Amino acid sequence: xxxxxxxxxxxxxxxxxxxxxxxxxxxxxxxxxxxxxxxxxxxxxxxxxxxxxxxxxxxxxxxxxxxxxxxxxxxxxxxxxxxxxxxxxxxxxxxxxxxxxxxxxxxxxxxxxx
Amino acid sequence: xxxxxxxxxxxxxxxxxxxxxxxxxxxxxxxxxxxxxxxxxxxxxxxxxxxxxxxxxxxxxxxxxxxxxxxxxxxxxxxxxxxxxxxxxxxxxxxxxxxxxxxxxxx
Numbered sequence: 112x113x114x115x116x117x118x119x120x121x122x123x124x125x126x127x128x129x130x131x132x133x134x135x136x137x138x139x140x141x142x143x144x145x146x147x148x149x150x151x152x153x154x155x156x157x158x159x160x161x162x163x164x165x166x167x168x169x170x171x172x173x174x175x176x177x178x179x180x181x182x183x184x185x186x187x188x189x190x191x192x193x194x195x196x197x198x199x200x201x202x203x204x205x206x207x208x209x210x211x212x213x214x215x216x217x218x219x220x221x222x223x224x225x
Numbered sequence: 226x227x228x229x230x231x232x233x234x235x236x237x238x239x240x241x242x243x244x245x246x247x248x249x250x251x252x253x254x255x256x257x258x259x260x261x262x263x264x265x266x267x268x269x270x271x272x273x274x275x276x277x278x279x280x281x282x283x284x285x286x287x288x289x290x291x292x293x294x295x296x297x298x299x300x301x302x303x304x305x306x307x308x309x310x311x312x313x314x315x316x317x318x319x320x321x322x323x324x325x326x327x328x329x330x331x332x
Binding site for chain 1: 259261267268269270271274311317318319320321322323324325
């Protein structure tokens with residue numbers, strides 16, 4: 112298994128543009144998580160899905176952020192419009208159960224909004 | 226509210242010295258706790274979980290419910306241990322992470 116796959120690895124965009132981050136979880140995992148990592152705030156959970164259904168999106172900072180999981184093998188995190196303060200590393204993680212099991216993280220997408 | 230606290234942002238030790246990375250948590254039920262490690266610009270990896278009571282790469286962590294702590298320890302640090310270490314608490318199907326501690330092991 113190639114693990115959790117995220118794309119792109121790096122994204123540089125101008126303020127106001129739409130950004131879409133993609134994630135392919137490990138096959139068979141039924142939970143998917145989106146985290147944001149910054150120096151100031153560390154790792155913040157943005158949203159997580161269980162069996163493709165959003166369970167908790169309380170960490171999504173603003174309406175500019177949205178996430179979807181149309182099927183068990185794909186999820187997107189969209190920021191529209193993007194702002195410089197959105198610059199961070201965005202990690203996707205998946206697990207085969209919602210508790211007791213560790214997460215497998217992707218390599219992350221480093222987003223820079225200029 | 227459930228919370229994970231790692232009081233040290235940076236811990237610097239010399240090779241061969243003992244290491245203790247502190248983690249305290251607040252949780253009303255029976256906690257499930259984990260340590261994750263992130264080597265430079267790499268993905269986070271699960272290091273160990275308290276239910277397994279395992280030792281990985283020489284690291285151990287014991288859950289102390291009385292002190293609500295889950296400190297990570299290693300008797301003799303190696304240079305390759307230099308990384309970011311995150312303590313995490315599983316709650317309602319999601320992991321809550323501490324702020325992380327950067328461990329720097331000097332030769």
